[in-house]
Amino acid sequence: MNALAELRKRASTAAIPAIPAIRAGQRIAESRESQESQGVKAETRFSDLPPAAPTDTLRAHLLALAAAAQVDPHHVHRMLDPDLADYAGLSDEQLTACLHMIADTADRNAGRVPAGDTAAMHCTHCGPVYIHPDIAAVLPVVDGLPRGLGCPWCFVRKAGGTVPSALVSRASAQPEPTKS
Numbered sequence: 036m037n038a039l040a041e042l043r044k045r046a047s048t049a050a051i052p053a054i055p056a057i058r059a060g061q062r063i064a065e066s067r068e069s070q071e072s073q074g075v076k077a078e079t080r081f082s083d084l085p086p087a088a089p090t091d092t093l094r095a096h097l098l099a100l101a102a103a104a105q106v107d108p109h110h111v112h113r114m115l116d117p118d119l120a121d122y123a124g125l126s127d128e129q130l131t132a133c134l135h136m137i138a139d140t141a142d143r144n145a146g147r148v149p150a151g152d153t154a155a156m157h158c159t160h161c162g163p164v165y166i167h168p169d170i171a172a173v174l175p176v177v178d179g180l181p182r183g184l185g186c187p188w189c190f191v192r193k194a195g196g197t198v199p200s201a202l203v204s205r206a207s208a209q210p211e212p213t214k215s
């Protein structure tokens with residue numbers, strides 16, 4: 036399943052559908068600020084490419100973006116050609132955000148906490164889990180811990196995968212670091 040289809044599916048089923056959009060928007064904003072600060076001119080879009088751009092060209096473009104964003108190129112190589120068409124018209128910032136989400140989803144499916152998910156929340160269904168600080172920031176806090184009716188790990192749990200428990204203390208409810 037490609038990232039866009041996955042996003043649509045998750046948006047239609049998740050209890051907190053705004054999260055992927057918030058996260059993508061945050062990354063887009065961060066990326067844009069970074070580019071502006073470096074004086075880089077406006078991004079290219081797939082729509083700027085010739086109409087009959089072969090999927091090899093699209094894939095090469097995604098591979099270049101993945102390299103720049105330090106995303107494992109494996110995620111691009113395993114995309115099916117028909118899925119690549121879904122990415123046409125997206126800006127480089129949007130594509131990079133999609134690549135990060137694809138990598139994060141692959142991490143969660145493998146039972147690994149994504150590197151940027153350093154905050155903790157209590158999911159009604161999954162219990163204490165690690166999430167991105169941007170998500171934690173928009174959730175209501177109960178007993179010192181952000182809480183939600185769903186989380187980015189719910190689809191892993193439903194599929195029978197491994198959901199690592201976030202280490203939280205009752206006293207402080209502060210998230211522990213996931214990796215050194």
Ligand SMILES: [Zn+2]
Binds near residue numbers: 186187188
């Ligand atoms: Zn959950």
